[in-house]
Amino acid sequence: MTRAAAALALAAFALAAAPRVARGYTRSRNSAGVVVAWPSPQLVVHVPVLTADRPVSLLSSDDVLAATDAAVAIWSHDQVACTGVEMSAAVGASRDALAEKDDQNNVIFRVDSWSPQVFDEMGLPLGDYEPNQLALTSAWVTKSGKILDADIEINVFNYPVWEVSGDMSRLVSDAAFDLQNTLSHELGHVLGLDHSCWDPVTGPRPIDGDVPRPACADDPTLAEATMAPTAFVGDVGKRVLHDDDRKGICDVYPFDPGGGCAAAGGAAGTPALLAVALALLAAVHRGRRARPAQA
Numbered sequence: 001m002t003r004a005a006a007a008l009a010l011a012a013f014a015l016a017a018a019p020r021v022a023r024g025y026t027r028s029r030n031s032a033g034v035v036v037a038w039p040s041p042q043l044v045v046h047v048p049v050l051t052a053d054r055p056v057s058l059l060s061s062d063d064v065l066a067a068t069d070a071a072v073a074i075w076s077h078d079q080v081a082c083t084g085v086e087m088s089a090a091v092g093a094s095r096d097a098l099a100e101k102d103d104q105n106n107v108i109f110r111v112d113s114w115s116p117q118v119f120d121e122m123g124l125p126l127g128d129y130e131p132n133q134l135a136l137t138s139a140w141v142t143k144s145g146k147i148l149d150a151d152i153e154i155n156v157f158n159y160p161v162w163e164v165s166g167d168m169s170r171l172v173s174d175a176a177f178d179l180q181n182t183l184s185h186e187l188g189h190v191l192g193l194d195h196s197c198w199d200p201v202t203g204p205r206p207i208d209g210d211v212p213r214p215a216c217a218d219d220p221t222l223a224e225a226t227m228a229p230t231a232f233v234g235d236v237g238k239r240v241l242h243d244d245d246r247k248g249i250c251d252v253y254p255f256d257p258g259g260g261c262a263a264a265g266g267a268a269g270t271p272a273l274l275a276v277a278l279a280l281l282a283a284v285h286r287g288r289r290a291r292p293a294q295a
């Protein structure tokens with residue numbers, strides 16, 4: 001073999017052997033490694049009635065409902081024509097509800113503690129609660145990947161100031177987190193999407209299937225996605241979907257103009273339940289750029 005031919009062969013081998021480059025949006029998997037999805041993506045998300053004696057920041061029930069209405073809309077068919085997702089918000093959860101499988105998708109404000117409240121039959125906590133989490137979504141799924149129920153918990157215990165104005169200067173001056181921004185991210189988890197990229201503050205680098213998740217620092221488009229793993233004080237960039245988020249939701253739940261939108265890959269459910277929990281991390285300010293909190 002000539003030197004040129006050898007080099008060519010080596011280059012071809014290197015190309016074939018190079019690790020596959022991840023292609024963007026990531027789907028959540030159950031503990032068996034199966035990607036998860038709702039069998040039918042017509043969902044109602046329930047928000048609590050806030051009473052004067054149990055306030056969350058200074059938010060009213062109307063504030064919370066308006067923020068949730070706006071957050072469910074960005075994932076739904078009216079705003080994203082290529083998806084069959086239809087989510088709506090309704091008042092009807094208790095503010096102090098537990099994140100548990102009750103066949104109702106709830107937004108829960110955790111004011112008095114940020115720790116597990118629900119345990120499995122082995123006594124192990126459901127969810128992985130860390131102080132740097134702004135919010136945590138837990139979904140109950142079958143072994144075959146069918147999502148049955150999902151709840152969003154907002155960490156008011158560690159992050160007491162929440163806002164709905166969307167006014168970044170006001171959010172920053174008050175060190176407030178934007179509720180709509182956070183709910184927009186968590187609703188992506190409710191639908192079965194995982195984080196768009198990996199930030200070292202969130203822990204070890206996940207492997208999706210057999211592909212390492214791309215680092216947020218290497219891809220600004222993934223770092224700016226609604227499903228990016230961190231958020232900072234004043235962050236409102238997750239209020240709108242980005243190209244990667246849209247691609248994910250349309251691939252998993254494509255719009256079927258004939259009606260009867262079926263989730264891609266939905267298999268028959270089995271009785272075994274598995275919990276999937278994902279959080280958004282809060283970033284802490286460092287220099288000019290804010291580091292995110294996890295959500």
Ligand SMILES: [Zn+2]
Nearest residue numbers: 278279280295
């Ligand atoms: Zn998250």
